[in-house]
Amino acid sequence: MDAVVTAFGMVFNTETLLIIAASSIYGLFVGAVPGLTATMALALLVPLTFFMDPIPALAAMVTTSAMAIFAGDIPGCLLRMPGTAASAAYTDESFAMSRNGHADTALGAGLVFSAIGGLFGTVVLIACAPILAEFALNFTSFEYFWLILLGITCAIAISSDRPLKGGIMLVLGFLVASVGLSNPAAFPRFTGGNTDLMGGIGFLPLLIGMFATSEIIRYALDTKARPPIIDQPIVNVFAGMWRLTVKYPVQIVRGSVLGTVVGALPGAGSDIAAWMSYAVSKKFSKEPEKFGTGHVEGIVESGAANNSALAGAWIPALVFGIPGDTLTAIVIGVLYMKNLNPGPTLFTTNPQNIYAIYILFIFANLIMVPFGWATIKVAKRILAVPRAILMPVILLFCIVGSFAMNNAAFDIGIMLVAGFVAYILEENDFPVAPAILGVVLGPMLEENLVKSMIKSDGHVADFFERPIAGVLGVATLVVWTWPFLRIAIGRLRARQPRSAA
Amino acid sequence: MTTLNVSPLTFGRRTLLAALAGAAVLAAAGPAAAQTWPNRPITMIVPWGAGGGTDATARMIASLLEKQLGVPVPVVNRTGGSGVVGHQAIASAEPDGYTIGIATLEIGGMHHQGLTALTHEAYEPIGLYNSDPAAIFVRADSPYKTAKDLVDAVAKSSDRQFKASGSAQGGVNHLALAGLLKAAGIPTARVAWVPSEGAAPGLQDLAAGGVQIATASLPEAAALMAAGRIRPLAILAPKRDAAAPDVPTLQEAAGLAWSMGSWRGIVAPKGTPAPVVARLQAEVGKAVETADYLNFMKSKGYATGWTPGEGFRAFMVANDKNLGETLTEVGLKK
Numbered sequence: 001m002d003a004v005v006t007a008f009g010m011v012f013n014t015e016t017l018l019i020i021a022a023s024s025i026y027g028l029f030v031g032a033v034p035g036l037t038a039t040m041a042l043a044l045l046v047p048l049t050f051f052m053d054p055i056p057a058l059a060a061m062v063t064t065s066a067m068a069i070f071a072g073d074i075p076g077c078l079l080r081m082p083g084t085a086a087s088a089a090y091t092d093e094s095f096a097m098s099r100n101g102h103a104d105t106a107l108g109a110g111l112v113f114s115a116i117g118g119l120f121g122t123v124v125l126i127a128c129a130p131i132l133a134e135f136a137l138n139f140t141s142f143e144y145f146w147l148i149l150l151g152i153t154c155a156i157a158i159s160s161d162r163p164l165k166g167g168i169m170l171v172l173g174f175l176v177a178s179v180g181l182s183n184p185a186a187f188p189r190f191t192g193g194n195t196d197l198m199g200g201i202g203f204l205p206l207l208i209g210m211f212a213t214s215e216i217i218r219y220a221l222d223t224k225a226r227p228p229i230i231d232q233p234i235v236n237v238f239a240g241m242w243r244l245t246v247k248y249p250v251q252i253v254r255g256s257v258l259g260t261v262v263g264a265l266p267g268a269g270s271d272i273a274a275w276m277s278y279a280v281s282k283k284f285s286k287e288p289e290k291f292g293t294g295h296v297e298g299i300v301e302s303g304a305a306n307n308s309a310l311a312g313a314w315i316p317a318l319v320f321g322i323p324g325d326t327l328t329a330i331v332i333g334v335l336y337m338k339n340l341n342p343g344p345t346l347f348t349t350n351p352q353n354i355y356a357i358y359i360l361f362i363f364a365n366l367i368m369v370p371f372g373w374a375t376i377k378v379a380k381r382i383l384a385v386p387r388a389i390l391m392p393v394i395l396l397f398c399i400v401g402s403f404a405m406n407n408a409a410f411d412i413g414i415m416l417v418a419g420f421v422a423y424i425l426e427e428n429d430f431p432v433a434p435a436i437l438g439v440v441l442g443p444m445l446e447e448n449l450v451k452s453m454i455k456s457d458g459h460v461a462d463f464f465e466r467p468i469a470g471v472l473g474v475a476t477l478v479v480w481t482w483p484f485l486r487i488a489i490g491r492l493r494a495r496q497p498r499s500a501a
Numbered sequence: 502m503t504t505l506n507v508s509p510l511t512f513g514r515r516t517l518l519a520a521l522a523g524a525a526v527l528a529a530a531g532p533a534a535a536q537t538w539p540n541r542p543i544t545m546i547v548p549w550g551a552g553g554g555t556d557a558t559a560r561m562i563a564s565l566l567e568k569q570l571g572v573p574v575p576v577v578n579r580t581g582g583s584g585v586v587g588h589q590a591i592a593s594a595e596p597d598g599y600t601i602g603i604a605t606l607e608i609g610g611m612h613h614q615g616l617t618a619l620t621h622e623a624y625e626p627i628g629l630y631n632s633d634p635a636a637i638f639v640r641a642d643s644p645y646k647t648a649k650d651l652v653d654a655v656a657k658s659s660d661r662q663f664k665a666s667g668s669a670q671g672g673v674n675h676l677a678l679a680g681l682l683k684a685a686g687i688p689t690a691r692v693a694w695v696p697s698e699g700a701a702p703g704l705q706d707l708a709a710g711g712v713q714i715a716t717a718s719l720p721e722a723a724a725l726m727a728a729g730r731i732r733p734l735a736i737l738a739p740k741r742d743a744a745a746p747d748v749p750t751l752q753e754a755a756g757l758a759w760s761m762g763s764w765r766g767i768v769a770p771k772g773t774p775a776p777v778v779a780r781l782q783a784e785v786g787k788a789v790e791t792a793d794y795l796n797f798m799k800s801k802g803y804a805t806g807w808t809p810g811e812g813f814r815a816f817m818v819a820n821d822k823n824l825g826e827t828l829t830e831v832g833l834k835k
Contacts, residue, residue, distance in 0.1 A: 137730075140711030141695070181582050181616070184696040186669050188616070195589055198616070199581015337550065341701060349724040407577050451695045455664050455711060 007355030010055045011363065019056045020063050020360075024367060027064035028375040031071030032382045033390065034081035035215050038068035038270075042330045043207040044397050047404040054338035055356050061334060062357070063364045065327050066118055069270050069306055070372055073110035073299075074379045077103055078230045086270035086306040089278040089298075096294035098230045107379075108237040109244060109296050110303045111372040113252060117304030118365035120256035121263065121311030126358050132319045133347040141451035142463055144320070146472035148445045151322050153479050155267020155437050166434045169425070173438020176201050182443060184450040196410040203333055205402035205415040206439065210432050211326075212398050213419025218426075219391050229383055237376055244300055251281055251301040259305030263312025267437055269325025270306040270313075277305035311361055318342050318354070322441065326433050329440045538598050538777050542573040546594070546602035548587020550580045554720075554803065555765055558631060559603045561797050562767070565788035583607060583669070585617045592623035596772035601627065601781065604768045606673050609821040613828045614671055615835030621817040624768035627781045628809035629816055630789050631798070633718040634738035634762035635667075635677035636748060638731045640707055648735035648754035651714070652685050655692060665714035666695040666703035674700060674716040676827045677737050677761040681751065684759040689830050707731055718762060719745050720802030737761050744802060761827075764820070766813055782809045 010016065023045070030041040041064050049057035072084030076091035077098050087110075097106040139147075156166045179190045180200030191197040245252065255277045262273040281301040282291045291298055313324025314331070321342035323329035335342050340353055347354055375382070402415035422432050456462030464470040478485070545563050549555040556578060563574040579587035584607040591602030604624060612620050637648060645651040655663055667674035675696075679689040692714065697703035700717035707715040708730040715722075715731070719742060725731045735754040736742055751757050767785055769778060788794060789807050798805045808816060828834040 137705075138709045140706055140709045142711070181585075182698075184670060186583055186614070186671055186696075195582065195586055195617075198583075199586045202581075343702075343705065345701065345705060345724055348728055406579055406581070408579070447696070447698065451666075451697070451706070451711075454693050454695050457661055457693070 003352040004355050006352040007359055010352065010356045011059065011359045015053075016056045016059050019052065020059050020363070020367070023060040023063040024067050024364075024371045027067030028071040028371060029382060030064075031068030031083045032074045032375060032379060033385065033387075034075045034079060034083055035219060035387070036083070036390075036394070037211060037215070038065055038072070038084045038086065039207075039326045039330070040212045040215060040394075041065070041068045042327055043204070043211050044394070044401055046204055046207070046330060046334060047401040049334055050337070050404060054340055054353065055360075057334055057338055058331075058340075058357055059360050059364075061331050062360045065310055066307065066361075066364045066368060067371065069310060070111060070114040070368055071375060073114070073303065074107065074376060075383055077106045077110070078379060079227055079383060081227070084271075086274050086309075088271065089274035089302050089306075093278075093292060093295065093298055095230075096292065097296065097299075098232060100294040101232065102294065102296075103230060103232050104234045104237050105240055105296060106299060107234065107376050108239070108241055109299045111237065111369060111376065112241045112245075113255075113300050113303040114307040114372075115365050115368045116252060117256045117259055117306070117308035118311060118368065119362065120253075120304070121260045121308035122358065122361040122365065124260045124308075125311045125315055125361065129315050129319055129354070130347055132315065133344040136319050136344040137348075139320075139344070139468070140466065141448040141455065142466055142469035143472060145445065145448040145452050145463070146469055146476055147320060148322060148441055148448060150472060150476045150479070151266030151316070152437070152441055152445065153476060154265045155434055155441075157479070162429065162431065165430045169430050169432065169434040170438040173435040173440075174442035176206065176435070177439045177442040178446075184447055196408065199406075201414055202402075202406065202411050203439065205411040206418045207330060207333075207436065208398050208401050209415040209418025210422040210436065212394060213415055214422040214426060214432075216391050216395050216398070217419060217423040219387060229380055231380075234376060234379070237373055244296060248297060248300045251297060252304050254280065254284075255301035255304035256308040259308035260312035262305070263309030263324050264315045266316060266322050266324055266441070267434065268309075269327060269433075270309040273309035273312075274302040274306040277302040307365070314357070314361075318346060318357070319344060321444070323437065326436050329436050332440065536776075538774075538780065539570050539572045541599060542575055543570070543598070544594075544600045545574055545576045546587055546591045546600065547576055547578050548580065548584040548591075548603065548605065548607075550578055554801070555603055555605060557801065558765060558798070558803060561794055562630070562785065562788055565791060565794060566784060569784050569788060583611065583616065585611055585619070589617065589619055591768060592619055592770055594770045596625075596770040596774075598769065598773050598777035598781070601767055601769045604766050604817075606763045606820065606824075609817065610671065610676070610824040610828060613825045613834050621768075621814075621821060623771050625771055625773045625778050626810060626813040626817065627767040627769060627778065628785055628789075628807055629764060629766040629813045630785070630807055631766075631803055631805065632762055632764035633720065633804050634736050634742070634760060635674055635716045636719050636722070636733045636736045637678070637681065637751075638704065638707060638715045638717065638722060638733050639713065640710065641730050641732050643713065643732065645734065648749070648751060649756070651734060652681075652687075652755050652757070655682070656685065656687050658691065660691055661693040663692045663714060664695050664712040665692050665716065666697045666706050666712045667700055667716040668697065668703065669699075670694065670696045671828060671831070671833045672696075673761065673763045674703070675831070676824060677716045678714070679831045680759050680761050680823075680827045681737065681757065683827070683830050684751075684757040685755070694831075704731060719748070723802060742804070744799075744804075761823070764816075766808075766817075778810075785809075 030036045069086045072087035076082040076087045077094040080095040082088040082091045094106040156163050181188050181198050182200050258277050259273040262268045278298045281298045282288050313328045316322045316324050317328035317332055323332055402411045464473050547556050547559045560576050563576050567574045579590045588608050594600035608621050611617050639645050665678055675694050682689045695712055700721040703715050704717055704722055704725050706712050708725050733748045735751045736748050737751050738760045
């Protein structure tokens with residue numbers, strides 16, 4: 001109980017509250033501007049967290065990401081351009097609503113059900129994380145090895161409609177992460193004798209390059225004119241929200257549950273959660289024919305899903321140090337930097353930190369309603385900010401941010417190269433998210449494989465000897481061989497009636 | 502009164518000094534003469550990440566130096582390459598007294614491992630301010646009650662039957678165990694070393710039953726010891742730790758003379774003018790005796806002490822030799 005009181009004190013003090021307010025505005029702004037993603041918002045925030053205490057730093061991360069995911073709905077509704085990838089699933093729907101004159105309902109549903117979904121995900125986080133952590137205290141390198149491998153498999157299988165390209169990007173991430181001395185044998189790899197490369201390719205410049213610089217390049221090369229903003233007075237955002245809650249309770253719960261689960265799976269975040277929820281909503285709807293014509297049902301469900309995914313993704317991140325999505329991949333980096341190394345011991349050594357994270361999530365989702373409302377009111381002004389001014393400012397932040405971590409100009413070079421490479425890959429339909437997961441998970445996988453091999457003296461059977469490791473191992477192998485198993489089962493089924501006949 | 506008082510008077514003096522320093526910069530922007538040192542900010546390079554133990558101690562000392570010298574002392578983290586990057590950055594800096602840095606145990610090992618040509622000879626030693634000995638741990642329910650039990654069991658065991666963890670391959674805790682085995686006359690290859698990214702994952706692996714032995718410093722193990730999951734058997738130091746008087750030394754527990762632990766000291770690039778080095782020794786020596794510093798180190802569980810100048814140099818020479826021998830023993834010397 002003392003820890004809870006301490007946690008409240010850590011969150012509700014002037015410094016943290018000011019940071020929360022500032023990050024809310026920052027997150028809402030970045031989310032609302034098309035082309036500026038939630039991941040970019042977090043990546044550019046990391047250098048600033050150097051100067052913060054651990055809890056304010058996490059407050060900034062939690063608030064910015066929650067606000068940005070919601071705010072992504074705004075330009076989707078008014079411009080038919082999703083502000084973040086997480087809103088892409090229902091952009092057409094909400095734009096159609098705006099054309100029908102229901103922009104306020106579309107935005108209101110996005111806001112209210114984002115907050116509800118976010119709170120639901122938080123409740124699951126609070127309920128599940130400590131139990132999982134207790135469980136994870138008994139994990140050795142064998143369990144971690146299988147868990148990471150299973151996560152990587154999910155990342156490729158779910159995260160994209162292009163599993164092959166996703167897989168290639170994941171392996172590219174492995175390759176980038178293998179540069180330097182940070183490997184179990186502390187052997188210099190791919191350094192060419194360069195002292196800077198011995199330290200490896202910095203995570204932060206890589207991140208900023210891949211998610212921010214690449215967007216700037218895309219903007220610079222994009223000559224298409226912006227579509228006009230729908231000019232429609234947005235009067236009462238909250239009107240009819242209670243009616244929607246009563247009308248669609250199943251959708252809200254289903255979206256929140258699916259969102260949390262998808263978020264918790266490594267590799268799949270808010271965007272996938274929203275796409276899946278929208279599809280589920282349409283499939284089970286009583287009026288599927290209305291979808292796409294400006295019908296609010298899908299927005300209610302997937303709006304809840306993308307924000308609940310946010311909290312869901314923190315579960316594996318905090319308990320195992322395995323990121324649930326690209327946002328938590330960044331958060332994990334910040335946790336290490338702040339000496340709050342993720343893992344089961346985080347829950348036992350300093351429980352007040354964990355409680356503070358819970359409180360931050362609840363608080364961020366609650367203040368999302370007033371802050372979001374205000375943003376909707378000024379949305380047209382935000383969307384009118386000239387990008388010719390905005391983009392150079394962001395480039396400046398990219399450069400300063402990359403330099404800040406190590407005070408090394410070398411890192412600026414990494415940021416630029418990563419930006420160009422990410423731009424070229426994305427233009428050719430390679431998803432970049434699996435690459436960043438590869439960078440985070442690759443070294444973990446290698447370390448746990450090497451540790452396990454040393455412990456087992458090279459006997460593969462030991463990988464299945466401990467009960468949890470065995471279950472995880474078999475599950476991974478089943479997922480891998482599933483396409484073949486399905487073909488085999490199909491053949492067996494096909495054969496049986498014939499032999500019976 | 503020798504202790505540093507944090508009264509408004511001090512504050513006033515500090516402001517005045519800062520103003521004077523500013524004026525000095527404007528007046529004479531020529532080469533830094535020892536008499537006028539310091540008249541501009543002194544950069545302190547830390548070869549390890551922000552938020553870690555070395556970083557925390559460096560920032561504490563920097564803030565105290567800032568008060569004493571009246572110029573800003575910004576801390577710059579140059580991480581990576583198992584410490585090579587940051588140690589190199591200190592050595593390559595202009596030897597004018599405006600760049601100093603933290604050297605850690607790794608400076609004595611990295612050149613033996615063929616990672617760099619850099620050794621402690623690239624520095625002017627200012628002083629050693631901390632050294633945390635390693636300790637040897639087993640799981641709480643382990644059958645080995647004393648370090649002697651464990652050493653005897655290892656001596657009788659077959660090769661690689663015992664697995665141990667606690668640091669990267671060739672890291673301080675690996676060498677701590679290897680040296681222990683060598684002191685006991687057991688081949689170091691007898692115990693398989695499972696590399697880990699630092700002490701915490703190694704200790705967690707011990708608690709979960711992945712390995713039977715782990716080496717780490719006492720503060721690093723505090724959380725799992727408090728949770729009753731792991732047990733210290735002995736500390737690898739000549740003296741017991743004041744913070745944990747119940748933990749015997751290796752000499753007491755198993756009759757073996759071997760000590761090893763991580764340490765941190767302040768160095769300047771070679772060629773830094775002697776008067777500046779002397780002044781730095783005096784100022785840092787003063788800083789590490791303030792109540793602020795001592796309370797901070799105590800709250801974090803870090804050992805305190807102060808070995809300035811030539812004493813520190815001799816310590817680094819011995820450390821280098823020790824690490825070289827142990828690395829040869831475990832086959833990591835190149």
